[in-house]
Amino acid sequence: MTLRIDDVVLTYPDGDRTLTALDHVDLDVARGEFTAVVGPSGSGKSSLLAVAAMLLTPDSGRVTVAGHDVSGASPAARTRIRRDHVGVVFQQSNLLSSLTALEQLLVMAHISGASPRAAAVRARELLIAVDLADKEHKRPHQLSGGERQRVNIARALMNRPEVLLVDEPTSALDHERGIRIVSLLAGLTRENGLATVMVTHDLGTLPLVDRVLTMADARLSEDGRKTKADLLAAPMGAGE
Amino acid sequence: MFVALRDLRFAKGRFALMGAVVLLITLLVTMLSGLTAGLARENISAITELPADRVVFAASGDSAPSFSDSRVTDTMWREWQRVPGVSTAERLGITMGRVASGERGTGAAVFGVENVRDGEVVLSSGLAEELGGEPGGKHTTVRISGQDFTVSATAGAASYSHAPVAWISIGDWQRTAGQDAVATVITLRTSGDPDLAAADTRLGTVTVDRDDAPAAIGSFSSENGSLQLMRGFLFAISALVIGAFFTVWTIQRRGDVAVLKALGASTGYLLRDALAQAVVVLLLGAGIGGALGAGAGALAGDAVPFVLSAATTAVPVAVMILLGAAGAALAIRKITSVDPLTALGASR
Numbered sequence: 001m002t003l004r005i006d007d008v009v010l011t012y013p014d015g016d017r018t019l020t021a022l023d024h025v026d027l028d029v030a031r032g033e034f035t036a037v038v039g040p041s042g043s044g045k046s047s048l049l050a051v052a053a054m055l056l057t058p059d060s061g062r063v064t065v066a067g068h069d070v071s072g073a074s075p076a077a078r079t080r081i082r083r084d085h086v087g088v089v090f091q092q093s094n095l096l097s098s099l100t101a102l103e104q105l106l107v108m109a110h111i112s113g114a115s116p117r118a119a120a121v122r123a124r125e126l127l128i129a130v131d132l133a134d135k136e137h138k139r140p141h142q143l144s145g146g147e148r149q150r151v152n153i154a155r156a157l158m159n160r161p162e163v164l165l166v167d168e169p170t171s172a173l174d175h176e177r178g179i180r181i182v183s184l185l186a187g188l189t190r191e192n193g194l195a196t197v198m199v200t201h202d203l204g205t206l207p208l209v210d211r212v213l214t215m216a217d218a219r220l221s222e223d224g225r226k227t228k229a230d231l232l233a234a235p236m237g238a239g240e
Numbered sequence: 241m242f243v244a245l246r247d248l249r250f251a252k253g254r255f256a257l258m259g260a261v262v263l264l265i266t267l268l269v270t271m272l273s274g275l276t277a278g279l280a281r282e283n284i285s286a287i288t289e290l291p292a293d294r295v296v297f298a299a300s301g302d303s304a305p306s307f308s309d310s311r312v313t314d315t316m317w318r319e320w321q322r323v324p325g326v327s328t329a330e331r332l333g334i335t336m337g338r339v340a341s342g343e344r345g346t347g348a349a350v351f352g353v354e355n356v357r358d359g360e361v362v363l364s365s366g367l368a369e370e371l372g373g374e375p376g377g378k379h380t381t382v383r384i385s386g387q388d389f390t391v392s393a394t395a396g397a398a399s400y401s402h403a404p405v406a407w408i409s410i411g412d413w414q415r416t417a418g419q420d421a422v423a424t425v426i427t428l429r430t431s432g433d434p435d436l437a438a439a440d441t442r443l444g445t446v447t448v449d450r451d452d453a454p455a456a457i458g459s460f461s462s463e464n465g466s467l468q469l470m471r472g473f474l475f476a477i478s479a480l481v482i483g484a485f486f487t488v489w490t491i492q493r494r495g496d497v498a499v500l501k502a503l504g505a506s507t508g509y510l511l512r513d514a515l516a517q518a519v520v521v522l523l524l525g526a527g528i529g530g531a532l533g534a535g536a537g538a539l540a541g542d543a544v545p546f547v548l549s550a551a552t553t554a555v556p557v558a559v560m561i562l563l564g565a566a567g568a569a570l571a572i573r574k575i576t577s578v579d580p581l582t583a584l585g586a587s588r
Contacts, residue, residue, distance in 0.1 A: 046584060049584065050581055050584055053502065053584070055502060055580050055581045055584065056581065076506065079501070079504055079505075079506050080504070080506075082502075082503075082504045083503070083504025083505070084504070088502055088503060088583075088584075090499070090502075090583060090584065091584070094495075094499045094583055096243065096246075096496050096499065096500075097250065097496075098243070098246045098247045098249070098250030098251065099243070099246055099250075103242075103246060106242070107242055107243060107500075108503060108504075110242040111500070111503065111504055111505045111509060112504070155503070167584050
């Protein structure tokens with residue numbers, strides 16, 4: 001498995017109490033598999049994504065990313081593994097305002113120390129893949145919401161990650177553009193053999209994914225897993 | 241420098257404002273440095289150019305050596321000549337007086353020295369120019385304290401306590417100055433490692449290095465101290481202003497920093513990028529400011545005492561860059577505390 005989360009527990013201090021965000025959670029995602037995680041607000045979806053992205057260290061359990069057991073890894077090692085093996089697609093596009101679309105991708109190569117020439121070729125290929133070849137010199141404020149999200153996706157793929165973590169990619173988009181973005185993610189997942197985990201509230205996009213998992217009360221058990229058809233038949237409550 | 245340079249390009253206005261502040265402070269510091277050195281030169285050059293390596297003052301209790309208080313005796317002078325390791329011990333008399341030539345006259349420092357013949361005077365170039373008294377010129381005699389002297393030469397641009405210098409023989413100096421003492425100080429040339437402290441104790445004198453002797457000119461210490469204090473404050477202000485700017489800038493960038501960290505940028509990478517950004521602003525601002533200061537100093541050099549040298553231009557620019565970078569480094573250390581987790585969710 002490219003992304004494996006075994007028996008992970010994550011708690012937060014909350015005044016005198018301790019809140020459990022992830023309660024003995026297991027998750028396996030294979031190459032080329034597009035998995036969606038849905039669930040009500042506060043169920044632990046974002047915490048799951050943060051643990052998979054190595055931005056939070058669980059209290060117990062094991063996290064394996066692209067073959068690296070990151071459970072006991074130092075912060076520097078986690079940063080390096082994230083840089084080299086994980087792509088993150090943010091909820092807001094989180095593009096840097098001073099960079100053009102092309103530079104949003106090139107900065108990833110600069111961070112990883114890749115050759116500038118090869119990076120430029122790769123970045124242009126990705127912009128073509130997300131249908132933004134003619135927008136490479138545009139800055140974020142010159143792009144539409146959907147275009148910004150496509151740059152966000154292309155940026156996440158720049159360093160050829162094995163794991164793609166996607167946080168509510170359609171929350172700022174209308175339904176039609178949301179469908180297009182998730183379709184793009186599905187296509188890229190298959191073409192690039194990515195292990196993709198997408199946290200979403202947008203049930204309309206679920207037909208596009210391979211697997212849907214439900215998070216409830218910090219638990220993501222195999223028994224609680226529902227099919228896409230089940231979820232579409234019984235929509236969830238308010239979003240997170 | 242990838243993000244740093246693009247931020248500079250994108251936020252031109254903000255960085256231009258900061259660069260302009262650095263430029264103006266550097267311009268001010270450079271001009272102040274040149275002026276400080278120029279004023280110091282006018283105050284002390286006759287002392288720092290003395291052909292000696294030590295200056296001996298008569299001790300005056302616990303007070304620091306002072307040219308205005310020191311009066312050396314004939315005994316001191318003769319004993320110093322016999323101190324082992326002292327090659328030469330010459331008397332030097334200093335008084336402030338009026339030097340006149342015809343209808344023209346000006347205040348000057350009158351130095352009594354041992355290598356000028358009685359009845360003759362050597363004028364510093366500034367004094368000669370003011371009096372027109374150089375040999376072959378209009379005036380060949382000058383009057384000092386009611387006594388006429390023949391101008392034998394002009395020598396250098398020396399000045400003392402902001403006054404040009406007239407050198408006369410030590411004998412003439414003793415007569416014109418009306419002093420009981422044989423001289424103000426004794427100048428020494430030494431070789432080897434003479435026991436100066438023992439001689440000072442025995443003779444009631446205080447010996448200092450020639451380059452430390454300007455501190456014994458009262459006006460020099462207060463004037464130079466004030467100007468150096470101003471310079472120090474300007475350096476400190478500049479470091480604070482740059483630190484404040486980059487503190488605000490770093491706070492504004494916290495979101496971007498969180499995103500870059502979440503994407504895999506190390507804290508070291510981000511710190512280097514931010515510091516490089518500050519250094520670029522400092523190099524441009526301080527470089528242009530220093531160049532303008534040097535240019536302005538060169539233009540003003542005829543009207544005001546201004547020394548144009550590496551010490552008054554390159555050094556202030558380098559100090560500005562170093563202190564500014566230190567201020568920026570303190571400000572951008574906040575990058576280390578940015579949590580990449582904040583890049584997730586809808587908080588930005």
